[in-house]
Amino acid sequence: MGAAAMSIAETSARLESAVCSVVRGQPEIVRRVLACMIAGGHVLLEDFPGTGKTTLAKAIAKTIGGAVFKRVQFTPDLLPSDILGISVLDPRTQEFRFHPGPVFTDILLADEINRASPRTQSALLEAMGERQATIEGFRHDLDGLFFVIATQNPVEFRGTYPLPEAQMDRFMMQCSLGYVSAAEESAILADQMESHPVDCLEPVVTREEILELMASARRVRFSDELRHYVVTLVAATRGHPKIQLAASPRASLALMKVTQALAVFEGRDFVSPELIQSVAADVIAHRMLLAPEAKYSGASTRQIVADLIENTPVPV
Amino acid sequence: MLGLILALVVEGRHWTRIRWDFEDEACGKAWQITSIGIVLAAVLIWLDGSRYTALPSLLSWLPALIIPMQFIQSYGMREAMPISVFSFLARRRRERSRRFGLIEETSSFNFGNALFAVTMVAASLGSKSSSALFLPGLLLLGGWMLMSKGHGRPLLLVPVLMLAGLMALGGRYALEKAEEWIGNSASQMRGNFDPNFVSTLIGTAGAIQQSEDIVWRLKPAEKSAPPRLLRTASFNNFLGANWRNQRLDNTDFTDLDTRLIGGEAYYLLGKNGSAQNPAALPHFTLRGTAAAESPLPLPGDSAMLRGFALDGVERNSFGTVRVFPKHPVIDGAVFWKGDTNPEMPPIENEDFQIPRSEREIIGITLTELGITPGRPLRDQLAILRTFFHRDFRYTRELTILQPNSRITGRSAINRFLTDSRAGHCEYFATSAVLLLRAGGIPARYATGFAVMERDAERGGYVIRGTHGHAWCRVWDQNAGIWIDFDPTPPDWLGSISHKPRLSQRFNDQIKRLREDFFLWRNRSENRIAVSLVMFMMGLAMTAFIVKRLWRSRRRVEAAHRATGYDGPVTRTPLHALEPRARKHLGERPPGEPFARWLARLRPVLSNKNTLDEAIALHQRQRFDPKPPLPADQERLAHLAAELEARLKGV
Numbered sequence: 001m002g003a004a005a006m007s008i009a010e011t012s013a014r015l016e017s018a019v020c021s022v023v024r025g026q027p028e029i030v031r032r033v034l035a036c037m038i039a040g041g042h043v044l045l046e047d048f049p050g051t052g053k054t055t056l057a058k059a060i061a062k063t064i065g066g067a068v069f070k071r072v073q074f075t076p077d078l079l080p081s082d083i084l085g086i087s088v089l090d091p092r093t094q095e096f097r098f099h100p101g102p103v104f105t106d107i108l109l110a111d112e113i114n115r116a117s118p119r120t121q122s123a124l125l126e127a128m129g130e131r132q133a134t135i136e137g138f139r140h141d142l143d144g145l146f147f148v149i150a151t152q153n154p155v156e157f158r159g160t161y162p163l164p165e166a167q168m169d170r171f172m173m174q175c176s177l178g179y180v181s182a183a184e185e186s187a188i189l190a191d192q193m194e195s196h197p198v199d200c201l202e203p204v205v206t207r208e209e210i211l212e213l214m215a216s217a218r219r220v221r222f223s224d225e226l227r228h229y230v231v232t233l234v235a236a237t238r239g240h241p242k243i244q245l246a247a248s249p250r251a252s253l254a255l256m257k258v259t260q261a262l263a264v265f266e267g268r269d270f271v272s273p274e275l276i277q278s279v280a281a282d283v284i285a286h287r288m289l290l291a292p293e294a295k296y297s298g299a300s301t302r303q304i305v306a307d308l309i310e311n312t313p314v315p316v
Numbered sequence: 317m318l319g320l321i322l323a324l325v326v327e328g329r330h331w332t333r334i335r336w337d338f339e340d341e342a343c344g345k346a347w348q349i350t351s352i353g354i355v356l357a358a359v360l361i362w363l364d365g366s367r368y369t370a371l372p373s374l375l376s377w378l379p380a381l382i383i384p385m386q387f388i389q390s391y392g393m394r395e396a397m398p399i400s401v402f403s404f405l406a407r408r409r410r411e412r413s414r415r416f417g418l419i420e421e422t423s424s425f426n427f428g429n430a431l432f433a434v435t436m437v438a439a440s441l442g443s444k445s446s447s448a449l450f451l452p453g454l455l456l457l458g459g460w461m462l463m464s465k466g467h468g469r470p471l472l473l474v475p476v477l478m479l480a481g482l483m484a485l486g487g488r489y490a491l492e493k494a495e496e497w498i499g500n501s502a503s504q505m506r507g508n509f510d511p512n513f514v515s516t517l518i519g520t521a522g523a524i525q526q527s528e529d530i531v532w533r534l535k536p537a538e539k540s541a542p543p544r545l546l547r548t549a550s551f552n553n554f555l556g557a558n559w560r561n562q563r564l565d566n567t568d569f570t571d572l573d574t575r576l577i578g579g580e581a582y583y584l585l586g587k588n589g590s591a592q593n594p595a596a597l598p599h600f601t602l603r604g605t606a607a608a609e610s611p612l613p614l615p616g617d618s619a620m621l622r623g624f625a626l627d628g629v630e631r632n633s634f635g636t637v638r639v640f641p642k643h644p645v646i647d648g649a650v651f652w653k654g655d656t657n658p659e660m661p662p663i664e665n666e667d668f669q670i671p672r673s674e675r676e677i678i679g680i681t682l683t684e685l686g687i688t689p690g691r692p693l694r695d696q697l698a699i700l701r702t703f704f705h706r707d708f709r710y711t712r713e714l715t716i717l718q719p720n721s722r723i724t725g726r727s728a729i730n731r732f733l734t735d736s737r738a739g740h741c742e743y744f745a746t747s748a749v750l751l752l753r754a755g756g757i758p759a760r761y762a763t764g765f766a767v768m769e770r771d772a773e774r775g776g777y778v779i780r781g782t783h784g785h786a787w788c789r790v791w792d793q794n795a796g797i798w799i800d801f802d803p804t805p806p807d808w809l810g811s812i813s814h815k816p817r818l819s820q821r822f823n824d825q826i827k828r829l830r831e832d833f834f835l836w837r838n839r840s841e842n843r844i845a846v847s848l849v850m851f852m853m854g855l856a857m858t859a860f861i862v863k864r865l866w867r868s869r870r871r872v873e874a875a876h877r878a879t880g881y882d883g884p885v886t887r888t889p890l891h892a893l894e895p896r897a898r899k900h901l902g903e904r905p906p907g908e909p910f911a912r913w914l915a916r917l918r919p920v921l922s923n924k925n926t927l928d929e930a931i932a933l934h935q936r937q938r939f940d941p942k943p944p945l946p947a948d949q950e951r952l953a954h955l956a957a958e959l960e961a962r963l964k965g966v
Contacts, residue, residue, distance in 0.1 A: 223939050229881075270936065270942070272909070314906070314910075315885070
């Protein structure tokens with residue numbers, strides 16, 4: 001292993017351990033969310049209130065030196081301009097001056113994204129997908145490190161606008177933190193006795209180092225055979241009797257990128273089939289729509305992906 | 317045969333690649349089919365009349381009944397059934413949590429284990445289970461199962477199998493005991509009939525308890541009267557409170573011949589076996605439930621039987637006729653008023669015996685009545701009839717107690733004849749027999765039923781347990797036959813004939829329906845029709861299910877084959893380890909990565925580092941597109957050889 005590789009492994013470990021010191025008992029999820037960032041994607045956290053979604057986003061932002069963190073609380077009356085920004089007439093110069101919205105940031109926490117109207121949601125959609133924002137006909141490029149952590153609450157349905165499928169597809173991963181064990185929870189209580197550990201978090205990596213990680217993730221080797229496996233897995237959702245809307249090639253692409261990033265965190269320079277299997281449900285499941293019969297018989301897309309993994313022969 | 321089909325269903329999954337993606341709904345349907353099948357089987361077994369063997373026979377059918385569930389599991393895509401299929405509460409809980417979007421852990425269980433347990437129970441209950449081959453077979457099966465599950469340690473298997481064998485022996489013993497116990501209580505409940513012994517209620521106090529259930533149904537041929545008394549057995553020796561047949565045992569029974577008269581087979585009941593013209597005799601039909609060796613209630617002068625579906629009929633020298641029915645319910649015609657009896661003539665001393673304890677009072681009563689030995693039969697019977705009808709009272713509330721010592725106290729018969737003068741038919745019949753014998757006439761004690769209740773709705777007569785009666789058989793020297801003599805005052809009929817209760821009427825209805833249905837089913841022409849209809853229905857249902865299943869089938873062939881990737885595939889020395897690892901871990905599921913599968917060997921191996929290093933090297937050589945270093949290749953070959961050697965040793 002060369003010196004460059006050593007420093008990559010060391011950087012990723014530093015980043016991971018810093019976040020894990022705040023977000024207790026969820027090393028798997030933390031690694032996946034970080035991998036999603038390194039892979040250049042966005043993550044949708046679907047979880048109950050109080051499970052640490054915001055803490056996770058904040059912790060990631062704080063560990064990256066020089067990274068800007070912004071948070072938008074989505075409400076039904078939120079307008080696209082509240083996210084993207086707005087041009088205001090400057091009375092002195094008689095010119096419109098652009099006031100950038102919270103989307104112009106490194107890490108954006110979009111809280112309760114399903115509470116905003118579809119119009120506002122789709123404003124974010126373009127920003128997420130194209131890494132650019134078009135405001136009043138002008139294109140504004142977003143920064144190289146633009147990572148959206150969106151959250152939504154799975155329990156409430158009233159007063160929400162479920163995300164359209166196209167927008168769901170823009171998220172590289174959907175995962176849930178879930179509840180931690182009793183021991184972890186009591187450790188969380190102990191941590192926050194005096195102050196919130198997020199507040200004490202010091203930056204451990206620089207923005208440049210993150211960009212370097214992103215570049216190295218793209219260099220992680222991916223064998224033809226595994227590429228074929230990924231495609232087989234995603235293609236198996238098409239024509240599946242329980243699936244109305246199957247996963248797109250974008251899902252295969254995302255699965256490849258996420259596993260490459262995960263390999264970085266594992267300190268490896270190639271992808272193994274176990275990695276693909278471990279995140280497949282997080283990457284594929286949220287992009288699919290269940291057939292009505294399957295929906296009412298209690299099936300879930302995650303379960304279907306798990307079944308597909310079980311039954312699709314894996315390269316040995 | 318059925319077991320073979322079942323085994324085929326279970327094992328067939330390994331041979332065919334057709335699978336179904338059964339939803340919970342399908343599981344629920346299978347469970348419904350299974351439940352309906354179990355209930356139907358229970359009803360059928362109950363209808364078949366086996367009340368005490370019903371549970372064991374249901375259990376032995378259970379493996380066949382749960383085939384649908386096993387099918388769902390064997391050919392479905394899942395390994396286990398969610399528990400909500402079986403439990404209404406679990407279903408409710410799941411629905412609620414789905415509505416509120418809660419995450420719920422569904423507990424599920426592997427139906428194969430249940431099937432295995434049920435099959436074991438059924439096998440031990442089966443008729444072959446007592447054979448010498450059964451236990452070794454069971455042990456072999458158990459051992460095979462353990463081996464196939466991958467606990468391949470032959471030495472450990474020996475004590476386990478021995479323990480299992482001991483447990484099986486113990487279970488078998490307990491089962492036999494239970495069976496015996498069930499059998500005993502069953503025969504007690506049925507009041508097992510002994511043609512040579514009957515105990516009476518003479519000398520005991522309390523009200524007489526008899527079942528009101530219908531035991532027989534009788535329908536006289538048109539315009540003929542029914543017989544008044546139907547005898548099941550007669551006895552000639554009175555001792556204590558019991559009547560028995562002296563010097564007779566079961567070997568006394570002889571098979572009856574059949575004779576073809578006018579194209580129909582008749583059983584000849586007469587003692588000489590002579591045939592009579594059936595057209596000249598009155599007859600009635602008799603219908604009821606009978607088991608092997610059940611006595612047939614017949615008139616004293618019955619001559620022939622016709623139309624009963626029997627394997628055989630036997631008669632003893634006392635005229636008791638017992639049957640071996642082909643089916644639980646029998647029906648046929650009885651011809652009576654013949655010129656002969658089923659009984660043999662009296663036996664010299666035995667039919668004159670009077671117990672010593674009763675001799676004195678019988679002598680006194682005889683003198684009182686003015687009967688001297690040698691008076692004609694007709695006179696004696698008239699005197700006795702008048703005596704009993706005028707001076708005695710019939711009661712079902714018994715008050716006379718047999719004294720503890722027969723020497724000092726007066727016997728129950730003594731008190732019946734002197735001060736009490738009230739009793740039930742057993743007192744009357746016993747006293748009359750003893751009085752007749754003292755008067756020089758051979759007499760016997762007869763038990764059976766009185767025909768007294770008309771079935772107004774359907775015509776004919778019903779005979780209930782409460783109609784059980786006792787009377788005398790008296791030898792008429794002149795005619796050379798035995799005749800019935802009933803000393804009980806005729807008002808006894810009134811004391812027990814009352815309108816049956818509603819619940820009793822319901823029971824009667826059920827019993828009638830059941831018996832009639834059975835008779836109808838067992839008639840040969842109906843039998844074929846019934847089995848044909850059942851077969852067609854079964855076929856139609858099977859066809860329906862098969863059709864629906866066929867439509868929804870899915871081939872998992874593609875999934876089981878290789879990925880379809882045709883590029884170059886690297887093989888590492890670790891791949892050669894697969895057959896040996898399979899012995900410890902079992903077959904690798906198609907979706908399980910090789911490395912993760914091999915990592916499960918960790919508990920087996922003492923040195924885990926070797927395995928971990930080998931797996932890491934394998935992963936790199938296998939999935940890293942960069943060509944591997946020769947040193948790494950050598951190292952992996954070395955590690956694989958070491959692992960191979962170590963696995964061999966385990």
